[in-house]
Amino acid sequence: MRYPKPVGRLSVPGGKVQLATAAILVATTVAACGGGDTQASAPKAPATIPELTKDPLTLSFIWFDWPPAHALEAFANAEYAKERPNVTIKVNTVPNANWHDAMFTQFAAHRTDFDIPILDSQHIGEAVTNGNILDITDFVKKNIDVKAYNPYLLAAYGQFPQAETGKRDENASMYGLPLLGDTWTMIYRKDLIGDKPPQTWDQMISVAEKCQADHPGVSGLAFHQANGSDAAAVTYNTVNGIYGGNLWDSKTRKIDGVLNDTAGHEAMDVLVNKMKPLTAKGSGNWFIDEVNAAVAQGKACIAFNWIAASGGLLDPKQSTLGTTREQILDKLGFATLPSQKTNLVPLGGMGMHVSAYSSKANQAEALNFMKWFEQADIQKKWAAAGGVPARTDALQSPEFLNAGPFNQVYADSVPRMRDMWNVPEYARLVDIENTNVNAALNGAKKPKDALDDIAKEQQSVLDSGSRKGGGGL
């Protein structure tokens, strides 16, 4: 049933071929230009803060969406405005899973809608190597009282290159200052396992085992196992550290043979064969919020989570453990991690950095904000507002220690921290570790194979500098 159509001889002018040729030419030219205008290392920030503007100005941060981000925005707008009434603080938030991508796609675009990116400590290498954030070494020397900090915290959130556990190198360049300190806390049910937290990792496992057997419906353990962000990787790294393993040899850039040595394999065995059986069914994709939910619903004897993410546990609206904060605290205890061969704990938290692509006025304001933020009294106020400060005096202050039941845990954990590799290839390394640990935890890979695969694949990423093509596969 077709209708006849009027026929005329028509064609679209220009012709596809010509247009295509033109497009290729333009594409090649633009791409070639696009490649040429980047610098290889981080630009320097001035040592002294330039004159600040009196015009209204919005100072923007970027972070992932969690309570500390909202706390920071509220705190900074309330307090910083007292000194700089023309400045509004805005904390842009993105989904956690999208955090690295959101920052680095904007860095790649050479145009950022934020002035202060809040980078995970391991992101610094990538940002510095690409020239995305300012070198603030001179600024720090002139404006920040470095003696007021535990040197390791300054190193972790600002220094590059940075040794994984080492002391701060006074001569190394600085690219950031601490914003929020963090580590894992052990959350345990006082009403189920008693007031005294287990002291060693093995002890912790047997306590959890007994608790699970004694209380049907409650699982022994809850911890991060997801394959997104750095969830499963941090879990393995923590156990690895506690059982005396190493992530790599930073001097020789060797992972294969270091990560998967005897201690490394023992750690993987403990994690998969001793800890995983004590977790809830289907917990293989749990991260921060699922662990919190399990605790709040009374479904876990012992749980591990980031301190900065634990505040919600005390909210009676989200919890079935009690109708008031006090009732919940009668049941929940917070402790530093048990130790085994070592007492290492994972370093979390983030630093503040200055985007290389912000306007001069905003960069000046960002530096001023950082100087303001790192003062002793402001750090104490930040602690009272729910933040975790980095200055030693603030960490020891009653404002901080009384603000939450887990804050003492943080103060005690500071000397025990260990970070991951701080290299430009971080995102790839952590993805390899995440997916393989997650596979081992969920029975998709044998633990031994998973660890060997991690070591082999990570090594090939570190060694890929000389290889041509196929990077990132």
Place this chain on the structure above:
Amino acid sequence: MSDPTTLTTDHAVQVASATPPAPRRPRRLSDRGLAVAFISPALLLLLGMSVFPLLWALYLSFTDYSATRGGQAHFIWFENYTAILTSAQVHLRALTTLIYVVGAVTLQTVLGFAIAYLISRRTHGRGLLTTLFLVPMMLSPVVVGLFWRFMFDAQFGVINSMLGSLGLGQVEWLTQQRTALMSLIVVDTWQWTPFIMLIALAGLTAVPKYLYEAASIDRASEWFRFRTITLPLVWPLLLIAVLFRAIEAFRLFDLVYILTSGGPGVSTETLSFHVYKVAFLGFNTGTASAYGILMVLVVMVLTQLYLRYLNKLKED
């Protein structure tokens, strides 16, 4: 616009009441001008937003360019392509994608057609039923993914809760290798069965009544009528629907991103998800471009083959 005959009468009325038209201009020239004026804006947009970026990606696919590291792009010609085609990691994702596409599209075609057939046999409430069935298709993959993730939750999820009250064991939907991929297929099927249904229904309701009437006078069996009247008329439409679904399923990204983020391990990572990781985790732009070009090639070849098959079918 349900019935062409009414259209014709409308038209006749319109013509009759129209004012005397202006004198005609030379027809050929105006036709040519019109075609150019009507087609070129759309083509220009496509050239700018689809072809140009694709050519750019083609150029980058021969280089070691990285969007964040910057610096000069070095030509490495086919190194990216050979690396991708020989990578065991890529083969693994290709297999996952294949299982997913075949599983999801088959399931939703069977289900979608079955629902459409059942609806077409009802005389009452057809419109309402259709509308209700269409709801999942209208939802954003984000909403669908988040919600199924909530329902699949091994502990608090409603699905395990229902299995529990039936006395069945709990299933780790999203964290076991086999069930995770199956869950993805289930969710995709839930969302896109309505699409097949809609198109199949369109075909079924368009089968002229008189054909059925003629057949029922002849006392043809149901199955015979279905096989000789219904199916041949709906078949071409159904195949188009399948093509659309297969191509969409082949490039699946968002559901994976939200539901499993590729886990457990990498067992639900599709090709699209892998491209994303190459492109945005390591910013290996050159490799990712080559990877993408290969995916586009696969899609184009499949589309071409399919359209050919479709044309042949129409001619028969």
Place this chain on the structure above:
Amino acid sequence: MAVSVDEAASTDPVRDHTPPARRLRGRGRGRSVLEVALLTVLAVVMLFPVLWMIETSIKENRDVYAVPAKFFDFKVTMGHFKDVFVAPGGGRSALSVAFLNSVVVAGVSTALATVLGVPAAWAYSRFAVKAKKDQLFFILSTRFMPPVVVVIPIFLMYRQVGLIDTKLGLILIYAAFNVPFTIWMMKGFVDEVPAEYEDAAMLDGYTRLQAFRRFTLPLLLPGIAATAVFALIFSWNEFVFAIFLTSSDSVRTAPPAIAGLIGGTTVDWGLVAAASVVFALPVLVFAYLVRKHLVAGVTLGAVRR
């Protein structure tokens, strides 16, 4: 094709088998009941997640996590819906801004795709354009490119021209994805309108353009509406481009904003559900309004081929 089926029906070999046909009629009622039952079960299965979503959106968080799940016995709260629009401290929530962004982006990109696509579809249908098949295939194939692949060069292109993290950037890419769809879908509709109408009008002295505008276009309106709804739904729901090309609250559309509700420290599933309901509602209403055209649209485009 219709003719061949006619012939098949008239040369029906089953014609003489009267008894089986009778028996069929008796079985017919039982079968009808079975069919209705089957349809009901399928409808329940298909709609359950949606109902569960609505139910979760009005539950308090305690009940949301209840094991076993509470189906009826829970306290109703509208708190989650309030949270969708109002920020905890008062004022507009980030979600409501995202909804507004979605309205702008989806609306403008759909309009753009329609304005560009409909005339092109008409021209492809009416005129013998050179290499028409190739052009149409090319147009269709751009629609099928994987978004994750396209986003890489688009990202590089946008960074040159400053379109990253802008609504215009999203509008353009959505329009580019919808134009091929519009052209293909509309070409089917135009094919169905006899060219003779235009020819007759032109004999009456109208120009081709006038004939198109006065006679063809009004007949195409339902088809345009149906096509636009599909385009609108695509832009409204799109996630991949949105998450990679935008990042600030003032530009971000609803899908990435809703996805951002999980992955914090606690997941407020009630809020996720309420946001999803609010997000899905406009599309559902719109789709319902043109429901006749959704089905009829595809019918007209395809059955007479």
